[in-house]
Amino acid sequence: xxxxxxxxxxxxxxxxxxxxxxxxxxxxxxxxxxxxxxxxxxxxxxxxxxxxxxxxxxxxxxxxxxxxxxxxxxxxxxxxxxxxxxxxxxxxxxxxxxxxxxxxxxxxxxxxxxxxxxxxxxxxxxxxxxxxxxxxxxxxxxxxxxxxxxxxxxxxxxxxxxxxxxxxxxxxxxxxxxxxxxxxxxxxxxxxxxxxxxxxxxxxxxxxxxxxxxxxxxxxxxxxxxxxxxxxxxxxxxxxxxxxxxxxxxxxxxxxxxxxxxxxxxxxxxxxxxxxxxxxxxxxxxxxxxxxxxxxxxxxxxxxxxxxxxxxx
Amino acid sequence: xxxxxxxxxxxxxxxxxxxxxxxxxxxxxxxxxxxxxxxxxxxxxxxxxxxxxxxxxxxxxxxxxxxxxxxxxxxxxxxxxxxxxxxxxxxxxxxxxxxxxxxxxxxxxxxxxxxxxxxxxxxxxxxxxxxxxxxxxxxxxxxxxxxxxxxxxxxxxxxxxxxxxxxxxxxxxxxxxxxxxxxxxx
Ligand SMILES: Cc1cc2nc3c(=O)[nH]c(=O)nc-3n(C[C@H](O)[C@H](O)[C@H](O)COP(=O)(O)OP(=O)(O)OC[C@H]3O[C@@H](n4cnc5c(N)ncnc54)[C@H](O)[C@@H]3O)c2cc1C
Ligand code: FES
Ligand code: FES
Numbered sequence: 001x002x003x004x005x006x007x008x009x010x011x012x013x014x015x016x017x018x019x020x021x022x023x024x025x026x027x028x029x030x031x032x033x034x035x036x037x038x039x040x041x042x043x044x045x046x047x048x049x050x051x052x053x054x055x056x057x058x059x060x061x062x063x064x065x066x067x068x069x070x071x072x073x074x075x076x077x078x079x080x081x082x083x084x085x086x087x088x089x090x091x092x093x094x095x096x097x098x099x100x101x102x103x104x105x106x107x108x109x110x111x112x113x114x115x116x117x118x119x120x121x122x123x124x125x126x127x128x129x130x131x132x133x134x135x136x137x138x139x140x141x142x143x144x145x146x147x148x149x150x151x152x153x154x155x156x157x158x159x160x161x162x163x164x165x166x167x168x169x170x171x172x173x174x175x176x177x178x179x180x181x182x183x184x185x186x187x188x189x190x191x192x193x194x195x196x197x198x199x200x201x202x203x204x205x206x207x208x209x210x211x212x213x214x215x216x217x218x219x220x221x222x223x224x225x226x227x228x229x230x231x232x233x234x235x236x237x238x239x240x241x242x243x244x245x246x247x248x249x250x251x252x253x254x255x256x257x258x259x260x261x262x263x264x265x266x267x268x269x270x271x272x273x274x275x276x277x278x279x280x281x282x283x284x285x286x287x288x289x290x291x292x293x294x295x296x297x298x299x300x301x302x303x304x305x306x307x308x309x310x311x312x313x
Numbered sequence: 314x315x316x317x318x319x320x321x322x323x324x325x326x327x328x329x330x331x332x333x334x335x336x337x338x339x340x341x342x343x344x345x346x347x348x349x350x351x352x353x354x355x356x357x358x359x360x361x362x363x364x365x366x367x368x369x370x371x372x373x374x375x376x377x378x379x380x381x382x383x384x385x386x387x388x389x390x391x392x393x394x395x396x397x398x399x400x401x402x403x404x405x406x407x408x409x410x411x412x413x414x415x416x417x418x419x420x421x422x423x424x425x426x427x428x429x430x431x432x433x434x435x436x437x438x439x440x441x442x443x444x445x446x447x448x449x450x451x452x453x454x455x456x457x458x459x460x461x462x463x464x465x466x467x468x469x470x471x472x473x474x475x476x477x478x479x480x481x482x483x484x485x486x487x488x489x490x491x492x493x494x495x496x497x498x499x
Contacts, residue, residue, distance in 0.1 A: 006315060007334035007380055034337070034376045035357045047334075049381065060497035076370075081496055100446025101424065103358055105370040106377070188445035189359060 002037040009049045013163075014138050016048055021161035024048040028056075028072055029106035031099070032115045055136060055165050056110065061087075066171040071110025071164045075122065079104060085291035087171065089284055090125035090178035090197050097121055097182050100189055110164045113146075116154035116221065117191075123222035124197035125180045127214035131169045137162035150221035176201045177284030179277045181296055182216070183269055185260075192216045194255065194266045196273045202285040206237040213245070213278075218253035218270060225252045228274070237282050246274040272298060321382040323348070324392025332379040339363045341379035342389065350390040350419035354448070361447035364420035365389050369485055371427040371446070390419040393426070393482045400482055401471065402426060405464035406457075413451035421447050423483075425461045430488040434465055 008024065010016045020026055024046035027033045037043055050056060051072060058070040061083045069078075078084050078095035085092045098104050098112070098121050112122045113133065123146070131146040135158050144157050146167075151157055158164065172178075178199040184190035195216030201209045211232040213225045228248035235241050255266035280294050287294075316331045323346060332341055339356075342348040342365070354360035356375045363374040366388040393400040402425050405411075412418050421444065428435055428443035435443070440458045449457065472479055485491075 001340065002335040002337065004335055007317065007378070009380075030376050030378070031358055034378075038356045038375070049378075051381070058497065059495060060499065062499040077495060080492065083496070083498065099358065100361065101427065101443055102361060102364055102371045102373045102446040106372055188442075189448075 002034065003040075003042050005044060006046045007049065008046065009052055011052045011054075013053050013055045013136070016050055016053055017137050017161045017163060019046065019048040020163065022046070026050050026114075026163060028108040028111040029074070031103050031107040032111060032117075050163065053163075056163065058166070062171075064171055067167075067169040069109055069167045069169070071108060071113075071166055073109045073167075075099075075104040075107050075109070075112070076101070078109070078122070082291065087176075087290070088125070088129055088169065088178065089290060090128060090180040090199065090281075091122065091169075093180040094121040094123075094125035094182070094195075094197070097184075109167060113149070113167075114156065114158075114164055116150070116156065118153075118219060118221055119191045119195075119217045120222055121180075121182060121192060121195065121216065124195055124214035124216045125178065126167065126169065127222060127224055128178055128197045128199035128212040129169050129172070130199075130212065131167050133164055134166045134168060135159075135162045136165035141165065143168075147224050150223075153220035173201060175203065175285055176210075177281045177287065177290065179280035179284060179294070181273050181277050181280075181298070183273060183298070191260075193260050194218065194269045194273065196249070196270065196277045198274075198277045198281040200232070200278070200281045200285055202237065202282060208232050208235055208237055208282070213249060213274065215249065215253050215270065218255045218266065223253075225249045227252050232278075242275055242278045245278060246271045249274045317380040319380060319382040320384065322386040324388060330379075332382075334378070334380050336379045338365070338367075338374040338377040338379050338382070338387070342374060342387070345379075348389050348391055352416055352419060354416070359448070360417075361420045361424065362417055364423045364447065366423055366427060366483065369427075369430065369488060369491075371424050373446070388423070388426075388483055390422055393422070395482060401467035402429075402461070402464040405460040405467055409456050409460035409463050411452060411456040411460035417447060417449040417451075421449065421457055425457075425464065426483040428461065429465070429468075430483075430485050435461065437462070 025044035027049050056071045059073045060068050075095040075098045112120045133144050133149045135142050180197040182192045182195045197214040199212045211229045213228045215223050228245040231245045231248050250267050250271040253270045255263050257263045320329050342351050352362035354362035358373045358376050364371050365374045424447050432439050440461050
């Protein structure tokens with residue numbers, strides 16, 4: 001049994017805000033909150049289930065403008081949407097690797113952001129796609145770029161009476177490509193030991209622009225690596241410049257040691273994974289069909305995610 | 314603690330119940346509805362032994378509140394059997410030797426139903442991906458994938474014999490269409 005709480009399931013947005021301001025714990029998919037409660041953590045005396053709020057719903061794409069994703073959008077919806085594979089491939093890679101099928105049907109993008117875990121798989125990809133958070137309270141809406149939204153470990157630019165309402169992500173031009181790599185110890189159901197996301201636009205002379213790189217599990221919050229982006233911006237694509245960017249990432253990332261791995265190993269991974277992910281983003285920027293997987297091989301003999309072992313049968 | 318009234322459909326039957334706010338769907342199904350196929354393994358979303366279909370989608374019932382059930386439809390293995398006949402997926406699990414201790418099996422079967430809603434004729438790789446949320450300590454998974462492939466053959470054979478209108482419990486031919494309707498593209 002979960003610890004005792006009073007449950008509210010409002011359909012009125014302002015009612016939900018008032019409950020949250022009063023200390024009630026918002027719950028969307030519950031895949032973080034209820035797990036914590038099962039673990040014995042008393043989250044709050046009151047829980048407000050926000051799944052019935054129309055303001056948090058809707059999943060739409062407008063060509064030339066981009067995505068509007070209600071905070072309740074599930075990882076599964078992102079994973080199964082062809083628009084995402086075509087224009088936002090890193091988001092497909094991030095969201096399709098969250099937990100399991102069962103988790104992804106329930107778990108929401110809003111919950112992934114607001115749980116604040118540095119290992120959150122959807123955040124790096126959303127950071128490199130320049131996502132904007134729209135928070136909403138009784139006094140209206142505020143738009144905050146996702147890279148400004150985190151103010152510290154599990155801290156956000158959000159008021160007690162505000163909820164994250166939706167996420168807006170600009171459309172991508174035809175010369176753009178993105179990629180995410182999640183380093184885990186097994187092929188499913190594992191948190192990112194470390195991850196890197198990249199987005200790049202490439203002109204006809206292979207000059208890179210709008211370069212964005214984001215790091216997962218490399219600090220107290222998901223983060224951009226601005227120094228590495230600066231190394232690449234306006235430069236021609238080459239092995240040397242990618243290595244220089246990887247070195248910048250490795251010195252900017254500040255991973256911690258944990259039972260999953262040492263900080264040293266994570267820094268080394270940051271370096272190597274950045275190289276692979278940048279190459280992949282550039283390849284995708286050049287590709288005709290951007291929805292096609294590009295094999296991710298970090299070390300010799302590795303089975304890439306899209307290339308699962310062929311089993312006889 | 315305040316109890317909440319919920320009206321829902323469980324395995325095709327309309328139900329109305331009073332539930333405590335903090336009761337999980339898993340405990341509710343086992344303790345109040347006598348649905349003992351759903352198993353508690355980890356209670357934190359890792360093992361999939363508690364998988365049920367909620368409005369057609371596989372979910373970990375240990376992470377869902379019973380209080381959320383208003384207007385919803387729940388399907389468990391008990392809802393797959395047609396009178397005395399097992400579902401082709403159940404038959405296939407037995408024939409392929411996909412069951413050892415059996416603790417994971419009800420969850421596996423519900424995930425298999427979900428997999429077959431998404432892909433009518435899944436490849437072995439697709440099966441492995443769709444079944445990633447269900448852990449089995451006994452079988453080594455190969456025979457579980459075998460069973461799902463066998464169940465597809467069985468259902469194809471029944472369709473060939475009885476015509477395309479034949480329905481299998483839990484299998485929703487319009488699943489993908491309904492799912493795509495949740496996106497708006499302008
Ligand atoms: C078995 C398992 C495996 C997992 N694997 C992964 C993984 O691989 N990668 C990964 O990134 N995560 C993983 N997770 C964590 C979790 O599934 C994700 O973080 C998920 O996106 C959380 O979404 P939710 O809707 O379930 O959040 P909830 O649990 O409902 O909420 C999470 C937090 O966000 C707050 N919140 C939610 N929505 C809003 C809103 N709109 N406005 C304000 N606050 C809000 C809640 O109050 C709470 O603090 C896993 C979880 C489990 C149980
Ligand atoms: S008991 Fe629910 S996933 Fe393990
Ligand atoms: S048959 Fe024993 S856990 Fe799967």
